[in-house]
Amino acid sequence: MLTLRTSPPKERADAARNRAVVLAAAAALFREHGVESVSMDAIAAAAGVGKGTLFRRFGDKAGLATALLDQQERALQEAILFGAAPLGPGEPDAAPTPAERLRAFTNAYLDYVLTHLDLVRMSETASPGARYRIGAYRFWHRHVSLLLAGRSDPEADAHALLAALAADHLHAVVADLGEARVRQAALRLADALTT
Amino acid sequence: MLTLRTSPPKERADAARNRAVVLAAAAALFREHGVESVSMDAIAAAAGVGKGTLFRRFGDKAGLATALLDQQERALQEAILFGAAPLGPGEPDAAPTPAERLRAFTNAYLDYVLTHLDLVRMSETASPGARYRIGAYRFWHRHVSLLLAGRSDPEADAHALLAALAADHLHAVVADLGEARVRQAALRLADALTT
DNA sequence: GCGCTAATTGGACTACAGTCCGGTTATGCC
DNA sequence: GGCATAACCGGACTGTAGTCCAATTAGCGC
Secondary structure (H helix, E strand, C coil), rough: CCCCCCCCCCCHHHHHHHHHHHHHHHHHHHHHHHHCCCCHHHHHHHHCCCHHHHHHHCCCCCHHHHHHHHHHHHHHHHHHHCCCCCCCCCCCHCCCHHHHHHHHHHHHHHHHHHHHHHHHHHHHCCCCCHHHHHHHHHHHHHHHHHHHHCCCCHHHHHHHHHHHHHCCCCCCCHHHHHHHHHHHHHHHHHHHCCC | CCCCCCCCCCHHHHHHHHHHHHHHHHHHHHHHHHHCCCCCCHHHHCCCHHHHHHHHCCCHHHHHHHHHHHHHHHHHHEEECCCCCCCCCCCCHHHCCCHHHHHHHHHHHHHHHHHHHHHHHHHHHCCCCHHHHHHHHHHHHHHHHHHHCCEEECHHHHHHHHCCCHHHHHHHHHHCCCHHHHHHHHHHHHHHCCC
16 A cells, blocks of 8 residues: 655654644643743643644744644745736736735735734744744845845845734734834834835 | 832832842843853842742842843933933924824834843743733834824834834844844834834 | 841752653665 | 564752741831
């Protein structure tokens, strides 16, 4: 019999089972008590799994949050790489301008982060610099840099835009000004960088 | 005999003495071992003081870092409020434009943060949202907002500029691109907001 | 100088993140 | 199916941030 392999490092059946149980338990606890106030001990207990297993599989609390977000993060990344315009590259004969794509990215990214604000915040602020270490940041940065190609300093400007989209920043600023104004400001910033 | 009082809540002599000893010990340990790897226990021990005292006086590690920065933070704030142009308001007959002042603020703030990057980073990232809770952030935000008066949304744009000047962000981006490019990008952003 | 009162002190205590390693179990080969 | 091996498991352990309260001590009016 031929079995499908998703990737070279094969995951043992019990490990896969535990991973699923842990993620489900974590999601339930987070939903019920809020991301901040759930301890890793509690998650391990709820999943019927030892602490060592938790940390072995997910590294730390940020890694657990990242794993929970993985699905939707990939969806956004696929839409950016292969999806319809203006977020994606679209068809060759009707390609969106970089400025249009940057606006679309800003909107879509805000949708994503604001929908999962607590989880993203946890994944970005669990330890100082965490945001810049996870692979996702590199993806967003590369995408924005490419859209800014040819301007003064695409890489530096991309970092600046992403700074305004950091989860901890959004958390504080949305509480202060409301989502609408923050979104408009981010879009103005995106426009300014492509002007 | 007339004694000078700095403020209504009078500080007891022993408390003042301990505060000074603690700050000196913390500064020494930070200088020697780096901000990250010094524990509050170590600071208390080095200062010959109990842990309770440390937390009572400074709240947490971020508060301790803030106290150490207090001197220089005040100096910058004074220069902004009362100093010479273009950072300060200057003389009535030769006032700088808001755009000039915003560039000057960006430069001066970067000087300040980059000089004390580890301490500022600790004060901003000790706990999620810490940056937005300390009074200093409100000061910078108000200042930038005032300089942007009359434009689309001064408060939202001020938050966006300050996001690019966050210590954790600067730490990561300076490591990636170097100080010069980051500074130029921040200045371009300041210019864009006043255009 | 002297006692009254309230702030201050400091170390024992809790809770949590993250590490470690002896025992267990799945997997692949024969 | 049976066995060798490598990966996995889980709970005991460590180090640290932050809390709490009984004992102390400074400031103040007399």
